[in-house]
Amino acid sequence: MRSISCAAGIAGLAVAAGAAAHHSHASLDRNNPQTKAGVVAEYLWKVPHVYLIVDVPDENGEVVQYTVESMNPPSLARLGWSADTFRPGDPIILHGAHDRDPDRPYMGLDWAQSVDGPRMFADRRQLEAYLEETGAEPPSGSIVDAEVPPAETFPSGFWTRTVSPYREPPADMPLNDTGKALVAEFHESQNPLNECIYPGPPRMMMMPMAYNFRWEDDDTIIIDRDLWPQPRVVHMNADTAPQAEPSAWGYSTGRFEDDTLVIETTDFIDDRWGIQIGLHSSYQKHLVERYWLEENGMALKGEFTITDPGYLSEPMVIQHSWAKVADRPILQAECSMEAAWLYITAGYNEDEYEVPVTLPQQ
Structure with a gap:
């Protein structure tokens, strides 16, 4: 036995040169955090990960549509997120690691904030550090201080x-x-x-x-x-x-x-x-x-x-x-082929992978 x-x-899977042979986190450059301002086009509160699709003006005033990856819905719910945290049309500020390719409009999310809302973090430790530094109240619905x-x-x-x-x-x-x-x-x-x-x-x-x-x-x-x-x-x-x-x-x-x-x-x-x-x-x-x-x-x-x-x-x-x-209600969220595709590929095309990949049908 x-x-x-x-x-x-x-150890994780090796990352292919150019395109990730792993899911979308592997395409991010943790040494290149960036802050972007734009308008929410889509808010995908779905499984496996939550995504924000954000229209961001570049330095020439042209709109570039960024795909921004966060965590799974239950992990975010513990930090105060919900299916209604953001809506299409919301002005938003984002901060997180940019894709390794500086020309690809793809980011991971550290935090996001709408004009009149609290700063919403995707990581508990970052949220706790922010609350300690600023004295701000935890987002409504979060359980960071729960007994x-x-x-x-x-x-x-x-x-x-x-x-x-x-x-x-x-x-x-x-x-x-x-x-x-x-x-x-x-x-x-x-x-x-x-x-x-x-x-x-x-x-x-x-x-x-x-x-x-x-x-x-x-x-x-x-x-x-x-x-x-x-x-x-x-x-x-x-x-x-x-x-x-x-x-x-x-x-x-x-x-x-x-x-x-x-x-x-x-x-x-x-x-x-x-x-x-x-x-x-x-x-x-x-x-x-x-x-x-x-x-x-x-x-x-x-x-x-x-x-x-x-x-x-x-x-x-x-x-x-x-x-x-801490006790809390069991959370449900729709499983989405679109979110699964983004999770696997970080938006890369199938033929850009180093190894053969069969992507789920969208």
């Missing part, structure tokens, strides 16, 4: 991952020949989320955003997460649990072993990236998850044991962890 810790950092009480029991509360995310398939997975061939052809543009397809567990449990664990009733635990199309259901009484058709999310039953929640999931279908980034899972997948509290209720630990002869040569164990965060 092979064990993998998600805490191990993995985070410990979890006294489990399941309960909201949690976000504390491990470094993988940017490519981990090197030490116990793959069979099918798995090795699949991973050898990996490219980030293959991410099923770019086509609004949500993989099942365990991959679904290792994503960013906030997870909420709660009792629905005496026989049912609900696991929900920002942006999921529906919550995950864990049946705690197998005798009374309803039957269901096989699916990417499978059929989950649970039990407690002392203070550890154990979830066993079967009845899967073939699932893209259903095990780990770049690694599919088959209908033969069998998953056992274990969850327990540590650090006086402020940390949640997890262990996933995956058996899948379709892609693995032996069972694989993945360790994961989450930190307690």
Whole structure:
């Protein structure tokens, strides 16, 4: 049985000369922050990332349309953003890293501000530093100062991952020949989320955003997460649990072993990236998850044991962890092919990529 810790950092994909062979952040020059003033043409509050399309006059008075990338909707919502923060026609000031190509109208966003609105940051640390420096009030709806009480029991509360995310398939997975061939052809543009397809567990449990664990009733635990199309259901009484058709999310039953929640999931279908980034899972997948509290209720630990002869040569164990965060409503936002295209390419054309890329249809 092979064990993998998600805490191990993995280097990102190499960036191609000229055009990124990675998603849009890779095209930005962090050493070239710029401030632009213009008018909002579009505000895309969508998944995977939020974008502002802004008409910016250049030094000759000609209008250049800039595409400005921010973060995902739940991350921004914690900083006070909403679907109504900006509207077409709003005058706006933007600050952020410019594209590596100085002639390309593409930027990442540090902050944006309309004429009569607060300065809206895309990064929590930058927001906190600004508030401390200026004494300004946090944006309405933000939870930067929210109290985070410990979890006294489990399941309960909201949690976000504390491990470094993988940017490519981990090197030490116990793959069979099918798995090795699949991973050898990996490219980030293959991410099923770019086509609004949500993989099942365990991959679904290792994503960013906030997870909420709660009792629905005496026989049912609900696991929900920002942006999921529906919550995950864990049946705690197998005798009374309803039957269901096989699916990417499978059929989950649970039990407690002392203070550890154990979830066993079967009845899967073939699932893209259903095990780990770049690694599919088959209908033969069998998953056992274990969850327990540590650090006086402020940390949640997890262990996933995956058996899948379709892609693995032996069972694989993945360790994961989450930190307690403030309670708030689960956030939903539309998944958009347009936003996915921008996220993958930073606006580059398909033939400008160093590696073959199949872009989602807009």
